Structures are given as C-alpha cells and as structure tokens.
Amino acid sequence: MNPFLQVERHGAVVMVRMNSPETRNALSEPGQIQEFVDLCAGLRRDQSVRAVVLTGNGKAFCAGGNIKDMQNREGIFAGSPYELRDTYRNGIQQIPLALYELDIPIIAAVNGAAIGAGLDLACMCDIRIASEKAVFAESFVKLGIVPGDGGAWLLPRIIGIPKASLMAFTGDTIGADKALEWGLVEQLCSAEELETEALELAQRIAQNPGHALRLCKRLLREGQHMRLDSLLELSAAYQSLAHHTQDHSEAVNAFVEKRKPNFKDQ
Template identity: 80%
Template sequence: MTKFLNVERLGNVAVVRMNSPETHNALTTESQINEIVDLCAEVKADKSIRAMVLTGTGKAFCAGGNIKDMQKRQGIFAGSPYDLRDVYRNGIQKIPLCLYELDIPVIAAVNGHAIGAGLDLACMCDIRIASNNAKFAESFVKLGIVPGDGGAWLLPRIVGIPKASLMAFTGETIGAEQALSWGLVEQVCAPDELDAEALGLAQRIAENPGHALRLCKRLLREGQHMRLDSLLELSAAYQSLAHHTQDHQEAVDSFVEKRKPNFLDK
C-alpha cells in the first residue's frame, strides 16, 4: 500500500509531503491519520530535527474529509452516533494533539486548496505560507457538519473571532491574497517558488539551537491559555535550563568571537 506521507530529510529540516494527489490529499483513512501521528512521534524523538515543512503533492494541500465516504457512511464516517464520536476522538482528533503540540516549529507550505480539515491541518502549524493559487475554506457548514478536528479552537486564534465566524458560518472560500490580509498566512508567492521559500524559512529557523527552539515554542503554546504571572514563572524555569546548555555558551562565544556557531543540541 502506498504511504500517504513522503518524508525527506534536508539537514536539520524534515520535509513532509502528503502524497495522494488523486484524492487531493484528503484525510480519508485511519492509516493516514496514524501515519501523521507516528511521524510526530518520530520527529519528537529525533532531537537533530529542528524544523519541519508540511505540504501537499499535486494541486491541493489537503481537501479535508472524503465526501464520497460521507455520502455512503463508510470508512471513518461509518457507524452510529456513538461510534462516530469515538472515531473522531480516537482518530482525526489525535492529529491536532500531536501536530499542534509538536516540540519543533512547523511550517505549512499551502500549495493549493486547504479545505475543511485541510484548513484546520494548516492551522495546526506554527507558520503558513501559500502559493498565489491557494484557496482556504472552513467549509464544514456547507456539508451540514461542524469543525470536528479542532478548527473552532485553532482558526479564531489566528484570524480572530469575527473573521473565523465569517468563514465558519458561510463556509465560503477565500483566496491567498485575502488570507494574507487576514493574517491566515504570512507570505504568498508563485507556485514554483513555494518549496524553496518554505525550505529557506525552515533552514533559517533550524540554524538556531534545537533546545531553544523547543522551549520557545512551548512558551508560545502555553502563553495562549496562561496568566501572565504563570507564564513568567514558566519562562524563568525554561530560561534557567537554557542558560546551562552547551549551545547557549557556544552562541555567546561565537557572537563575541564574530564567527559562525556550531550547535550540537547539547
């Protein structure tokens, strides 16, 4: 069986491509979900990886759920309401819990349509850049359903409640330039430049010490639901750890000595 994910290692960067162009990279099966969950576990265990790029093969980033499976109530959409509840909880909802919480920075390179769960998948990443032909939609309401994979939590934190409400209540599609103006993506480029732009950004991130990237990402995540005083306490604890790493000393030494640092993730 063909794997859903193609993973390429480029130095300290992992480039991950969803590879089901015939279905527009729809998230349709339990095995696809498990591939993403397993990948996150592998990346989390490999301390030499400092950044990850997630993109799609073909004309779409990810088209979300398979509508034909929904129509036939088969695959991950089969069963009673109680069965479906557990399918969501034990299936696709594992993706935001592992991808959003992944220790390293993740860049979504949105090469085409990011629809429904595909948009939410992009929102699970830390930074989104898009080709100028990309399209975005929180389209669940068009199918008479709701964001079942965390989109109602993720999207408002990126574009704000009013714009997230507009997208969720209408289910309408917006283009790359509108996504840029709304802050949904940070950059728009030509399709043939997207891979290079995403990889270049990931490599600039990965030039920094791995431990500092991981601690910084955790602070940003925790800061979304902590009080300031609690976050300051956590920041002090993380900072004390960072000050006692070899890479911190190397960063300071190389700055003073005006040379390129050599970080060892220690």
C-alpha cells in the first residue's frame, strides 16, 4: 500500500503531499492519521529542518472525512458513542496535537477544496497560501455533526468569532477571494504557481537560524493562552538561550561584515 504522505526534501525545507487524489485526500484511515503523527515526531527530532510545506495531490487539498464511511458507519466512524469518542481522541485528534504543536513553521499550500477536517488541517498550519481555484468550508453542520478535530478552536483564532460562526453555522463554502479578504489565507496565486510560491516562501523562512524559528513559533503558540507577564518571562528565558547559540553570533557577525551568514543549527 502506498503511503498517504509523500515527503520530499529541498535543503532545509520539507515538502509534504497528501496523496489520495481518488478520494480528494479524504482523512478517514487510521494509517493516514498515524503517518501525520510519525511525520511530526521525525521532524521534531531533525534540527536541520527549518520549514515545512503541506499540500495535496490532485484537485483537492483535503476533503475531510470520507462520507461513504460515515454512511456505512465503517472505519473511524464505526462503533458505539463511547467507542467513537475514543476513536476521535486516539485518532484524528492526534493530528492537531502533533501538527499544530510542531515547532517548525508550516505553510499550507491549498491547491483545491479544503472542506471540513481539510479546512481544519489548513488552520493547523502557520501560514496559508492558496490557488485561485481553492474553496473552503467548515461544513460539519451540513452533515449533522460538529468540528471534531479542533476547528472550533482554530478557525476563530484566524478569522475571528463572527466569521467563524458564520462558516460553522451555515456550513457554506467560500471561494479563494473571500478567504483572502477574511484573512483565512495570506496570498493567492495561480494553480500552476502555487507550489513554486510556497517553496519560495518556505526557503525565505528557512534562511533564518533554525533555533530562532522554533523558539519564535513556540512563543507565538504560547502567547495565545498566556498572560502578558507570563509570556514576557518565557520570552526572556528563550532569549537567553538564543543569545548563546553559535548561529546568533554568526548572524551578528555576518550583518556587521555585510556578508551572507552560514548557519549550522548550533
């Protein structure tokens, strides 16, 4: 069986492609979920990775859960209410815990439909850029269910409570232009240019020292639920670590000497 995630290395950037175009990259198999968890565990250990790009093969980014499995109560949708609760907790909910909490900056290159869990998956990333053909929907309510993978926490933090409520309560689909207007995505480009644009952005990010990127992302994450004074304490601790890295010294010396720095992730 072919892996769901295709992983390519481009220097300090990792490109990840969901590869089930026949299902529009639907997320319904335990193996698919485990691949995300394993990928994040490996990336966490690899200090040479400084940015990640996540996209989908085919016409969709990710269509969310497999509706045929829902209809037949198969796969991750099988079992009693108690069993389903544990299936969510031990299954798809492991993706936001692994992906959102990964310290490496992640760019979602949304090539097509990002629906339901697919939209939530894009929201787990730090930055979203999209094809002009992309569409987005927090569509759970249309199937009589609720966001089960963190969307109710993620989406309001990106576009605000009123717009997130509109999307969640109607389940309606919005186009790429509306997504840009609402701040759901940061950039639109043609379908042909999407991966190139995403990789170029990732490479710009990856030009910076890896330790600083990881600490900066962690501060941004922690700042969403900490008091200012607590965040300042954490910032001081992180800054003291950053000041004593070799890459900080190299960055300062390169700036003064007007040359390109040579970072070694040390």
